[in-house]
Amino acid sequence: MSFNALIPVFVFVAVYVAISFEWLHKATAAVLGVMILFIFGVIDVHSAAKFIDFETIMLLIGMMGIVGVLKKSGFFTILTVRIAKLTRGEPVRILVMFSIATAVLSAFLDNVTTVLIMVPIIIELTRGMGLDPKIYVVALVMASNLGGTATLIGDPPNIIIGSKVGLTFNQFISNLFIPVVISSVSVIFYFLATNRSRFKPIDDNLAKLFSVQLLIEKIDIDFLSFKIDRPFLIKSISCMGVALLLFVTHTITHLSAGVVALTMAMILFSITRVDVEHMLLEVEWSTLLFFAGLFILVGAMEEKGVIEWVARNIFLSVGDNPYVMVLMVLWVSGIASGFIDNIPFTITMIPIVNMMLQNTPIPNNILWWALSLGACFGGNLTLIGASANIVSVAILKRSGEHVTFGQYMRWSAPGTILSLMISSIFLVVYLWIYL
Amino acid sequence: METNVNKTLYPLIRDYMSAMGTSRTTLTALKSYMDAIRRLKCTESEFWPLLMELNKVIRNAEPAVVPLVHLIEEFEVELQAHLNKGLELAKTKAIEILNHKLKRFETDTQMVTEQCMELIAPGDFIIVHSPTAYISNALVRAHTESKRPFQVLILKQDFHRTKDLVDALAEHQVPHLLISEHNLSHYLGEANKLFISAVTITLDGKAITGLGTANVVSICHAYKVPVYLFVESMKFSHKPLPDQNIFKEEGNRTEKDYDFRITTFSHDYVDLAMVDHLITEEGEQPRRN
Numbered sequence: 001m002s003f004n005a006l007i008p009v010f011v012f013v014a015v016y017v018a019i020s021f022e023w024l025h026k027a028t029a030a031v032l033g034v035m036i037l038f039i040f041g042v043i044d045v046h047s048a049a050k051f052i053d054f055e056t057i058m059l060l061i062g063m064m065g066i067v068g069v070l071k072k073s074g075f076f077t078i079l080t081v082r083i084a085k086l087t088r089g090e091p092v093r094i095l096v097m098f099s100i101a102t103a104v105l106s107a108f109l110d111n112v113t114t115v116l117i118m119v120p121i122i123i124e125l126t127r128g129m130g131l132d133p134k135i136y137v138v139a140l141v142m143a144s145n146l147g148g149t150a151t152l153i154g155d156p157p158n159i160i161i162g163s164k165v166g167l168t169f170n171q172f173i174s175n176l177f178i179p180v181v182i183s184s185v186s187v188i189f190y191f192l193a194t195n196r197s198r199f200k201p202i203d204d205n206l207a208k209l210f211s212v213q214l215l216i217e218k219i220d221i222d223f224l225s226f227k228i229d230r231p232f233l234i235k236s237i238s239c240m241g242v243a244l245l246l247f248v249t250h251t252i253t254h255l256s257a258g259v260v261a262l263t264m265a266m267i268l269f270s271i272t273r274v275d276v277e278h279m280l281l282e283v284e285w286s287t288l289l290f291f292a293g294l295f296i297l298v299g300a301m302e303e304k305g306v307i308e309w310v311a312r313n314i315f316l317s318v319g320d321n322p323y324v325m326v327l328m329v330l331w332v333s334g335i336a337s338g339f340i341d342n343i344p345f346t347i348t349m350i351p352i353v354n355m356m357l358q359n360t361p362i363p364n365n366i367l368w369w370a371l372s373l374g375a376c377f378g379g380n381l382t383l384i385g386a387s388a389n390i391v392s393v394a395i396l397k398r399s400g401e402h403v404t405f406g407q408y409m410r411w412s413a414p415g416t417i418l419s420l421m422i423s424s425i426f427l428v429v430y431l432w433i434y435l
Numbered sequence: 436m437e438t439n440v441n442k443t444l445y446p447l448i449r450d451y452m453s454a455m456g457t458s459r460t461t462l463t464a465l466k467s468y469m470d471a472i473r474r475l476k477c478t479e480s481e482f483w484p485l486l487m488e489l490n491k492v493i494r495n496a497e498p499a500v501v502p503l504v505h506l507i508e509e510f511e512v513e514l515q516a517h518l519n520k521g522l523e524l525a526k527t528k529a530i531e532i533l534n535h536k537l538k539r540f541e542t543d544t545q546m547v548t549e550q551c552m553e554l555i556a557p558g559d560f561i562i563v564h565s566p567t568a569y570i571s572n573a574l575v576r577a578h579t580e581s582k583r584p585f586q587v588l589i590l591k592q593d594f595h596r597t598k599d600l601v602d603a604l605a606e607h608q609v610p611h612l613l614i615s616e617h618n619l620s621h622y623l624g625e626a627n628k629l630f631i632s633a634v635t636i637t638l639d640g641k642a643i644t645g646l647g648t649a650n651v652v653s654i655c656h657a658y659k660v661p662v663y664l665f666v667e668s669m670k671f672s673h674k675p676l677p678d679q680n681i682f683k684e685e686g687n688r689t690e691k692d693y694d695f696r697i698t699t700f701s702h703d704y705v706d707l708a709m710v711d712h713l714i715t716e717e718g719e720q721p722r723r724n
Binding site: 204211214215218 | 442443444447448450454455460463464466467468470471472474475477485486488489492594595598602
């Protein structure tokens with residue numbers, strides 16, 4: 001590798017380290033990295049712009065806008081309070097119903113939004129029942145990372161893979177539905193089986209049974225104190241529904257997911273007459289800046305041959321056995337995502353996986369599913385593996401509950417390994433069927 | 436077990452009372468009790484001890500929910516006769532008795548509402564503090580059913596209570612004005628009544644009320660604004676003030692990076708000597724000396 005190729009490598013590693021140790025905000029780090037490349041003449045502004053995947057950016061802006069309006073409508077709060085009522089205070093029901101609801105919601109919303117909605121209410125519910133909220137929150141966060149893997153829009157790695165590679169909403173859901181469902185169910189069973197004493201039924205405890213009704217009503221009062229604007233709610237849900245319909249009918253309409261999401265967001269802003277300035281605050285501009293910066297950094301490395309070097313010397317050196325390739329991508333992504341941010345990791349892996357596929361074609365996009373499953377499921381491995389994990393632990397801390405890195409991993413790691421093993425079996429069988 | 440239950444149940448009851456008032460807390464607690472008995476799985480010999488354990492916890496709640504305690508005491512006495520008839524029959528009977536208590540308390544609450552309505556006259560400018568549902572209902576019904584012209588001055592309190600009252604009056608277009616408690620002095624010349632409710636009336640002549648009511652009553656008493664206290668007779672306690680378990684907490688509160696060490700109580704109390712009219716479901720009660 002030439003010296004010119006080493007500069008983007010150093011910059012990329014420096015950005016990664018700065019983000020991992022929280023020395024700099026991720027957007028600042030990424031953009032600073034890009035500026036350094038400009039200053040040293042590694043790339044110019046015009047070629048940098050070409051590296052940015054605007055399809056991904058549009059999809060993110062569109063979904064953030066739609067979700068922002070849906071949040072304002074109170075839809076999610078109504079849903080979570082209903083689920084709380086259905087649990088009737090039973091520990092097993094709380095775990096199962098909230099995990100399932102979180103997994104399903106995460107398939108359509110970003111994981112951080114999902115946990116911001118679900119975690120406060122599950123803390124209130126479990127504490128009110130005299131239960132330890134920490135394990136419920138960890139299970140819920142794992143469900144959000146698992147559920148988000150099922151669709152194109154559920155998790156940032158999928159958005160990136162789908163946009164860059166041209167995979168559709170239907171392809172994601174039809175290929176990943178089975179491993180996601182099996183993994184989610186398995187992880188719930190794992191929590192129940194290994195923590196029986198924490199999920200004991202309450203039907204022999206009259207005092208706890210007595211608390212339930214009071215608690216549910218209190219949750220109703222605390223969380224549903226706003227007036228529900230029904231027309232607003234209906235418009236918001238309808239627009240989300242139309243967006244999903246258009247995602248699903250992509251092969252008919254030929255409208256890309258980014259175009260659909262951004263169009264529906266603007267239509268929703270118009271018909272609900274929301275304060276657009278306020279709604280645009282719901283768009284995480286720092287995340288988008290971070291994405292843009294990373295696209296440029298990785299694009300620069302690709303242009304300078306760094307990606308090709310990594311692909312040839314690490315990933316392609318394992319040979320051309322498709323089973324080995326698929327499992328390697330799955331597990332390397334899985335373990336790496338547990339410790340480093342899966343967004344830059346995914347962006348970096350895309351050109352590498354492309355090269356692997358040029359060398360050894362693998363049918364039915366199985367190698368991309370391996371990357372998706374690894375990058376998304378791997379985020380469950382540790383407390384720092386995904387943004388949703390960090391946000392949930394912060395909410396717990398604000399409520400006076402502390403979870404250490406080790407404690408989190410004791411609950412999360414076995415479930416994550418289990419989900420990666422399930423994914424391995426799924427991918428091997430899938431590959432065996434199509435080879 | 437009891438200590439763990441206290442840690443979760445007492446704050447829950449206290450928060451609920453703060454947001455919804457004692458009457459609504461009593462009604463919800465009775466419904467909760469019935470639901471708990473329906474769902475309970477135990478042996479026949481465990482049933483009574485479990486009930487007694489829960490009743491002990493309820494009696495010791497901080498603060499005491501006096502109407503609930505009274506109803507539970509009656510429930511215990513009435514259920515005794517049915518305990519030896521098998522578990523399912525005992526559970527059915529327990530639910531039946533509790534349901535009867537619930538309906539009786541609801542009736543008492545409705546009768547207090549009627550009494551309150553009778554005391555709203557045309558042209559009144561009524562100050563409202565620590566309102567419960569029956570004061571709110573009475574104000575709405577006096578306006579919508581009896582078409583009496585009057586105005587309400589709401590003193591801002593706990594978020595939920597204030598919001599519920601404002602929403603109810605706004606929905607039925609009852610003329611009202613919302614002010615902060617500490618601005619009351621500006622309206623004392625115009626107001627001609629103060630309506631309050633209470634959590635409990637103690638044996639030694641104190642009314643336990645929501646936070647801020649004591650100050651409001653004091654200033655109204657000083658300015659000779661008649662104070663009307665509305666309570667169900669079920670809220671009359673057999674115990675004096677020190678035995679009411681008013682929750683006291685010492686803790687830190689931070690404002691603008693400055694830490695205050697502050698002592699707070701969950702409720703105020705008002706001497707009945709400052710209450711001009713004490714009204715229950717049976718009408719106005721004679722003043723205690």
